Amino acid sequence: MSKKNDLKLLRTRYLRGPNIWTYRPVMEVWLDLGELEDFPSNLLPGFNQRLTALLPALVEHHCGVGERGGFIQRLEEGTWAGHILEHIVIELLNLAGMATGFGQTRSTSQRGIYRMVFRARDEQVGRVALQQGHALLMAAINDEPFDVKAAVEAVRTQIDDCYLGPSTAAIVGAATDRGIPHIRLNEGNLVQLGYGAAQRRIWTAETDKTSAIAEGIAGNKDLTKTLLKACGVPVPEGEVVDSPEAAWDTAQDIGLPVVVKPLDGNHGRGVSLELSERADVEAAFKIAETEGSDVIVESFIPGDEHRLLVVGGKVVAAARGESLCIVGNGRDSIVQLINDQLNSDPRRGDAEEFPLETIILDREPAMRLLLERQGLSAESVPSDGQRVLVQRNGNVAIDCTDDVHPDVAHAASLAARVVGLDIAGIDMVVTDVSKPLLPQRGAVVEVNAGPGLLMHLKPAEGLPRPVGKAIADHLFHEDETGRVPIVGVAGSHGTTQIARLVAWLLHLSGKHVGLGCREGLFLGSRRIEGGDRANFEAGQRLLMNREVDAVVLENGAASILNDGLAYDRCSVGVVTDLHGAEAPVAPALAEHDIHEPAQMFKVLRTQVDVVLSDGVAVLNASDERVLEMAELCDGEVILYDIDHQSPALVAHRAKGGRTVSVDGHHVLLTHNGQVPVRCADLNSAAARRMTAGIADQPVPGSSVRCLLAAAGVAWALGISPELISAGLETFAPSTQK
DSSP states (O other): OOOOOOOEEEEEEEEOSSOSSOSSOEEEEEEEOGGGGGOOGGGSTTHHHHHHHHOGGGGGOOGGGTSTTHHHHHHHHOOOHHHHHHHHHHHHHHHTTOOOOOEEEEEOSSTTEEEEEEEOSSHHHHHHHHHHHHHHHHHHHTTOOOOHHHHHHHHHHHHHHHSOOHHHHHHHHHHHHTTOOEEEOSSSSEEEESSGGGOEEEETTEETTSOHHHHHHHTOHHHHHHHHHHTTOOOOOEEEESSHHHHHHHHHHHOSSEEEEETTOOTTTTOEEEEOSHHHHHHHHHHHHTTSSSEEEEEOOOSEEEEEEEETTEEEEEEEOOOEEEEOOSSSOHHHHHHHHTTTSTTBOSSTTOSBOOOOGGGOHHHHHHHHHTTOOTTOOOOTTOEEEEESSOOOOEEOGGGOOHHHHHHHHHHHHHHTOSEEEEEEEESOTTSOTGGGTOEEEEEEESOOOHHHHSOSBSOOOOHHHHHHHHHSOTTOOSOOOEEEEESSSSHHHHHHHHHHHHHHTTOOEEEEETTEEEETTEEEEOSOOOSHHHHHHHHHOTTOSEEEEEEOHHHHHHHOOSSSOEEEEEEOOSOSOOTTSOHHHHTTTOOSHHHHHHHHHHHHHTEEEEEEEEEETTSHHHHGGGGGOSSEEEEEEEETTOHHHHHHHHTTOEEEEEETTEEEEEETTSOOEEEEETTSHHHHHHHHHOOOOOSTTHHHHHHHHHHHHHHHTTOOHHHHHHHHHHOOOSOOO
């Protein structure tokens, strides 16, 4: 078979919010198959066998068949390169540890041009997976070698570089399980949970409740000990020293053996335990000095190191450390024995997802000192059966949460409160954590702000603990969702004026409203930016604003297609019509292969798809296609139309639904069989000024329908008919800076 030309990636777009494909972020890729349009998989000799040899787990892909082996069946029947690329990319992501199941490939109106999408939690990870998948596909088609292991490693490296750390991811995951949305605020682990004024922020395991003063105290071990001791928390006696000689003098004063460690170190680096000889103490000083600004000498507390995680004043998880030993065989050096007996443990690794660190003696001077005290070095060859102590303490990854004695838990909780931390990792040395602290001379040796959670999420031994949930529950009470009212307005007729009028009504109801529309970006009644701000970026900016307690966003079809919606779910979603795709006025939509109103249904239904179960969709009943969206809504539906007796409104009311309509010259709010409520007089001077100000309406009656839609949104949000009437009377259509 002759070599096939490469398929072309015409453009790649990351859809960050809910979109026409799914609620979640996806990578959308436009492909030109070229000559491969004439060569589905069953017409490429040997291709299926080569592909499945490279990626055997493709047999697990159900594809549209809906069962194991479904994708293989499609390959054998004959499927096209775009669809195959979709599954290759998904499998590379799976192999790299970012489980992915969603993907779709659809043809366009142009022969050989396809749109392929796949779930992508991070844009850069998605791009690397696409690049590697593209190369793998062409290698399999043209019977060329391909290094799958290297491709997976490239994707995994990008995941490590871009994805949230395990502690942050656990908290975000727990918040997501509760329906609390999140926005990543930087490339690291600063994350906003919730929207607007209802938001909270986390940075790894620190929160916006974490006091800067408390964090500063925790970073100074000597000050921490002073405060803890004053409040009755047992701590080891100790003193900050400034030289090896002073370290030895202090060790003699407080009594041998002692511990020497950096004053502001972390992860146990530079800590030397149970020192009794002058040479060891002075050597330990030099090791600790390289890790922190000052060095502290403390009395040695017998027992094992424990980490107790305190969240909101309660101990929610605990882990125990253990000593590490190797056993000689008379042949191998200590370095080789460490690699064979310790680093071979699958729980050890350098990436954040491993609960135990890889031991590299070159970066662990405290371990080298411990070996020296045993008369050994990294190159020494222990005799057969000789036990060598490599790490005296640390390695805190054995879950013991269920064993913690109430007295021990009380001491840990008190330590966190004394320092002032809402979330703290309390390091405690105790012989038996299931017994009271004082009788066994246990003590708190350190208080950590922003503690790592991995030892509790993936302990080396024992049960994982739901610490992410504990922190999410600490930040948000049981009845809190982290949400503010969000109104999305989609369509082409009058959407700007509907959005502005809704924002005005919310403003009158006492809300501090953020508005993004084609006339600009507004906070309250003040326009802070002009130009078209009916887009994803403007919406995200409003959702990040801690002063905003209601958000109104105009969503054009092009914005949905380019980026997706700025929010995951909304309280109220409005759809006015399915126009806007008519040529030649819509090149932005033609770019997405949208050419006629019928295609707009799938685009604008996105606005209805994201309405919360306790939310409301407000739909224009005069448009039959918009009316069809009612059945897609998870929440309630309010219909609006000028004719109070239109068949759609009558039928909706008969089923117990709410409608907004006109009778004579009054706007009526009608619910089920109740007496309609009049909320506006269309003959009033203010109403006439307002409808006259809505000048961009090509459809007769559109200006009045704008009022009806806005009234329906206000009604859905619980604004009283009297306030709706007042708002319609006082709204000024012209933009005020």
